[in-house]
Amino acid sequence: MTAVAAAPSRRPERRRRHRGDAAAYGFIAPNLGLLALFVVVPLVGTLVLSLQRTNGFGGGVFVGLENYARLFADPLFWRASANTALSTVLVTGLSLGLGLLTALLLNAALPARAVLRSILILPMAVSSVASALIGKLVFDENAGVLNALLQAVGLPAVSWQSGGAPAFASVVLVTLWLRLGFNMLIYLAALQGVGRDLIEAATLDGAGARQRIRYVVVPMLGPATFFLLVIDVVYSFQVFDVVFVLTGGGPQNATDVLVTYAYQNGFVTRDQGYAAAIGVVLLVVAVVFAVVQWNTSRTRDLTE
Structure with missing residues (x-):
């Protein structure tokens, strides 16, 4: 019952x-x-498009993995891959380090910190193309602000567009400027969650400012760092407008990244099947990185 x-x-x-x-x-x-x-x-x-030979008009011809086989024999693809990897490492590392540093400074009792916060997050308020155009005004080798300042103090002008290394440096610097404000904002929010009692306990134990940051603050910011690491790497893989506006991928492909190289193949030479294959490879690399980083973070958290 x-x-x-x-x-x-x-x-x-x-x-x-x-x-x-x-x-x-x-x-x-x-x-x-x-x-x-x-x-x-x-x-x-x-x-599906990456498995075809097509110019985007009419039906394509199925070629299987031919486009992917072309990638391994294409030196421009490998150069664009190297540029993408190098810019990702530089921008991600510098934006994380400088973002944390500026967040620590702006989290303290700094004069006019509200104004400084607004200045740093200003690129987030406008489109990335507009920000890249501002970078163009600064780094233009003929009429740029930076070269004018260098010549004013008696230093030679830098070939920001015609020199390979300076052009690459200008792309990295502008991209870093675009990412710094976002990283600072996330770190600043994460710092609000660090308990004051932990800081006070470390101070009473004799820890100095550097020791408190290294052994108390930085470990507490682990989740924010993991989030920013994944977001910054994925963003760096997708950078297009900064390169397109500043250098167009030149000189002689010195600043070409995978996205701009895919654009040139897809919309300039109209080899859209090959461009789609580049896009698929870029997607796979980004997904693999995110999965590996996620599993690494989970393993570390479990061991701790």
Whole structure:
């Protein structure tokens, strides 16, 4: 009798749970639909396109993995890959370090810190193309502000567009300027969660300012650092507008990255199958990095 009586009483609970699940799926259905329309469908289309030889007009010719085989024999692809890797390492490392430093400074009782915060996050308020145009005004080798200042103090002008190394440096510096404010903002928010009692306890134990930052503050910022590391690396893989506006990939492909190289193949030479293959490779590298970093972070957290 008890089991028979208990069975009907569970039915209303199950109905309520099913109605709750249905409501939840109903709320997320529009987002899932937009995700499928603007992310999944283009990804599948790019993968299919990478298996074809096509200029974008008319039907393509299925060539299988031929486009991917071309990548391994293409020196420009490897140069663009090297440029992408180097700029990613430089921009990510510098933006994380400088973002943490500026967050620590602006988290202290610094005069006019509100104004300084606004200046640092200013690139986030305008489009990246506009920010790249500002960088163009600064680094233009003929009429740029920086070369004018160098010549004013008796130093020679720098070939920011015609020299390979200076051109690459200008791309890295402008990209770093674009990322610094975002990293600072995330670190600044994370610093609000560091307990004052931990800082005071470390101070009472005789820890100096550097020791408190190294052994107390930095470990507490681990989740924020992991988030910024993944976001900055993925962003660096996708940099296009800064390179396109500042150097156009030149001189002689010295500043070409994978995204600009894919653009040139897809919309300049109209080899869209090959450009799609470059995009797929870039996606795979980004996903592999994110997965490895995620598993590494989880393993470290479990061991701790």
